[in-house]
Amino acid sequence: MPGNADVDADRKASFQREALPHMDAVYRFALRLSASPDQAQDLVQDTFLRAYRSWDQYTPGTQCKSWLFTICRNLYLRQRERGQRHDEIVTANAPVGQASEGGVNPLWSAVEGSDPEGEFFGSIVDAEVLTAIDALPEEYRTAVVLSDVEGMSYDEIAAMLDVPVGTVKSRLFRGRRRLQKVLYDYAVEMGYLAAATSEGGVRDPHG
């Protein structure tokens, strides 16, 4: 075909310009998915090779990071189906909008007297925070990472995971609560925070 070399050069240039800058983000995402640096490196490599081969399917100007994350996650899920991390299967499409999702964060009530603004979170070393994130069930972990680390919107996350926005919110809610509890327990254990003497005081903030 005439001009094929030019087309290839253009494609390569646009891929390098738009996709490659997201390599660190894809690596972080792969690390959170697989919890293994070796597997994460393989995932990043496979993600970018696949992305490059299907670069014609990417719509310029759309969220390139989401597109790469989707490829990465699909590769990861396929690998997992072959037998990895079966420990972490969580009920898909958990019911949303339960009564327990309203009201005050019970953990916040526990620290209200000692550290109401959660300064203890800042005392916890990154490695410990990452360990806690990695211990979350995959569905919660993915939602928390995409929202809290990568700053993606509910709509973007819902589209990427192919679930309703309500499911994204529910997973974020549960994932954050779990993570906060783990970090709180760690902070108490390390003496960053005094353990709350009573945890029963869940009150309505405006009652």
Place this chain on the structure above:
Amino acid sequence: MSLLYDYLDGELEGVSLERVKAHFEACRMCYPHLRFEEAFRAAIQRAGRGEKAPADLKAHLLELLESTSAES
């Protein structure tokens, strides 16, 4: 609680954003609660964004891309 996350996650707009923001910043209960959630997120973000792809992985990938051609 759901509203607090909607707000923190940048999902509110217009009038509801203004109303919610004004309330959270003036309310004695909501304000520290908001700060608490922000401190939590800051810790997650700092930890989560701390890692970079290894340099040799980047170099290796660039080499691979040089020798790969896209499908059309």
